[in-house]
Amino acid sequence: MDAQTRRRAPEATRAEIIDMAIEVAADQGAMGLTMDAVVARLPFSKGALLHHFPSKLALLEGVIDHLAGQMTAQVLEEAARDPNPYGRNARAYLRATVNDPVTERDVSIGRAALVACAVEPGLIVRWRAAMRALAEDDPVDPAGKDDALMLRLIADGLWMSDLFGTHEVSPEQRKALLSLLTPGVLLAEAGA
Amino acid sequence: MDAQTRRRAPEATRAEIIDMAIEVAADQGAMGLTMDAVVARLPFSKGALLHHFPSKLALLEGVIDHLAGQMTAQVLEEAARDPNPYGRNARAYLRATVNDPVTERDVSIGRAALVACAVEPGLIVRWRAAMRALAEDDPVDPAGKDDALMLRLIADGLWMSDLFGTHEVSPEQRKALLSLLTPGVLLAEAGA
DNA sequence: GCAGCATTACCGTCCGGTTGGTATGTTATC
DNA sequence: GATAACATACCAACCGGACGGTAATGCTGC
Numbered sequence: 001m002d003a004q005t006r007r008r009a010p011e012a013t014r015a016e017i018i019d020m021a022i023e024v025a026a027d028q029g030a031m032g033l034t035m036d037a038v039v040a041r042l043p044f045s046k047g048a049l050l051h052h053f054p055s056k057l058a059l060l061e062g063v064i065d066h067l068a069g070q071m072t073a074q075v076l077e078e079a080a081r082d083p084n085p086y087g088r089n090a091r092a093y094l095r096a097t098v099n100d101p102v103t104e105r106d107v108s109i110g111r112a113a114l115v116a117c118a119v120e121p122g123l124i125v126r127w128r129a130a131m132r133a134l135a136e137d138d139p140v141d142p143a144g145k146d147d148a149l150m151l152r153l154i155a156d157g158l159w160m161s162d163l164f165g166t167h168e169v170s171p172e173q174r175k176a177l178l179s180l181l182t183p184g185v186l187l188a189e190a191g192a
Numbered sequence: 193m194d195a196q197t198r199r200r201a202p203e204a205t206r207a208e209i210i211d212m213a214i215e216v217a218a219d220q221g222a223m224g225l226t227m228d229a230v231v232a233r234l235p236f237s238k239g240a241l242l243h244h245f246p247s248k249l250a251l252l253e254g255v256i257d258h259l260a261g262q263m264t265a266q267v268l269e270e271a272a273r274d275p276n277p278y279g280r281n282a283r284a285y286l287r288a289t290v291n292d293p294v295t296e297r298d299v300s301i302g303r304a305a306l307v308a309c310a311v312e313p314g315l316i317v318r319w320r321a322a323m324r325a326l327a328e329d330d331p332v333d334p335a336g337k338d339d340a341l342m343l344r345l346i347a348d349g350l351w352m353s354d355l356f357g358t359h360e361v362s363p364e365q366r367k368a369l370l371s372l373l374t375p376g377v378l379l380a381e382a383g384a
Numbered sequence: 385g386c387a388g389c390a391t392t393a394c395c396g397t398c399c400g401g402t403t404g405g406t407a408t409g410t411t412a413t414c
Numbered sequence: 415g416a417t418a419a420c421a422t423a424c425c426a427a428c429c430g431g432a433c434g435g436t437a438a439t440g441c442t443g444c
Contacts, residue, residue, distance in 0.1 A: 010419075029313040030222040035404060046405095048420050056404065090356030111313070117356070121221040121303070124356055131358040144366055152359055153369075156352045157345030164309070164316055166323040167344055176338055177345075204394075227430060238431090240394045248430065 010172050014052050017042065023058055025115040032116060035059070064123050067113045068130035071096075073133055079189050089138035090148035091181050097155040098174050102162050110163045113173035150181065206244050209234065210258050213251055217307040225307060227251070249312060256308045256315050259301055260322035263288075268328055271340035281330035282340035283373050290366050291345040294354050302355045343372065 020041045020192040025033045035056060039046045053059040077094035100107075117124050140148045154177065212233045217225045227248060233240045245251040271284035291298075309316050332340045346369065353359040 030310045105275050115310045118222045118307045128357045153346045153349030157348035160348045237395050
């Protein structure tokens with residue numbers, strides 16, 4: 001009665017649901033993102049879905065909280081490897097975004113976040129809160145503040161470009177963007 | 193029989209419909225963007241709406257084409273005032289985005305574009321085409337290409353930040369971004 | 385200038401399917 | 415045996431869109 005347990009851990013089920021919701025959102029868009037569509041890809045019934053997420057809004061909240069948490073963890077992990085504490089989150093933010101090649105998974109995540117926020121504009125504040133927390137935990141002296149902002153803007157722009165395919169960005173250009181992080185170019189010298 | 197004409201110009205009606213669709217999309221989100229919701233704000237019936245846009249997809253196409261056209265016109269107008277032809281579209285792109293203060297209308301437009309693309313992912317290619325056309329009409333020598341890209345990325349990032357409120361960008365910082373366009377800083381010297 | 389007719393702009397209702405959600409079991413675990 | 419994790423059955427509201435109709439306008443030949 002252990003490996004053969006019928007009953008599953010609720011957190012695992014929740015995670016599974018969220019993953020499927022992300023998948024549906026990414027490749028069907030907002031119109032296709034319905035409870036039925038999500039449950040159709042799951043090995044259990046609609047009742048189960050409603051048991052874990054009592055409403056569509058609750059599910060969407062779960063989705064963006066998951067995505068924001070994932071994003072935060074990734075940036076923080078990247079930042080931990082940076083010896084210079086000043087503005088390290090901003091640099092990590094760019095590094096996390098510029099990683100090449102962009103995986104299909106990355107695009108799915110971005111698209112899902114966008115779809116979720118588009119479906120329910122109120123969800124934007126949750127995403128915003130997560131991103132601002134990342135920025136506020138980033139000690140930067142006033143002189144480096146503008147540079148940190150610029151890094152974040154470039155990262156966001158790149159993220160959007162990857163999502164929409166608006167700009168062609170070659171691997172070389174991606175690497176070139178990383179050179180913004182080398183000492184003396186932008187904010188790396190803001191330490192002392 | 194002129195001012196009192198019963199019948200309206202179809203283009204005016206179409207434009208009116210698109211405007212309302214944008215309005216609904218911006219403040220109701222994707223879930224609230226229904227044909228009924230749009231027609232409820234219009235002085236005529238659902239039949240008329242279906243007459244001008246035979247399907248919801250057609251309406252959404254109309255919306256993003258309108259938005260892309262507006263965006264293109266704005267950038268081109270801005271670019272026309274730039275004496276240096278090299279990379280002028282890229283600079284205009286940033287200038288058009290950085291304009292301060294950001295109007296409510298600007299935010300609505302961005303939000304509507306996002307909602308439209310989220311509802312129907314296929315619409316992304318239309319937006320992309322418009323943006324790429326803007327970039328391809330912009331003669332830049334290879335040396336200035338990376339700088340032009342960076343300007344565009346910053347503009348996109350700022351656009352996204354304005355939409356989501358992810359970063360606080362003060363008016364001073366906005367002006368500081370414009371200083372990227374002054375000769376000698378980025379690509380303004382790429383002319384000769 | 386006007387009869388005749390096709391076209392276009394628009395109306396209002398109805399429909400079949402879908403959607404988010406409820407209500408009520410059933411089963412397994414503590 | 416209480417509670418949590420599901421299943422099954424169902425519903426009311428809504429949504430996109432079809433449809434039949436009407437009236438204003440444009441066009442054509444005379």
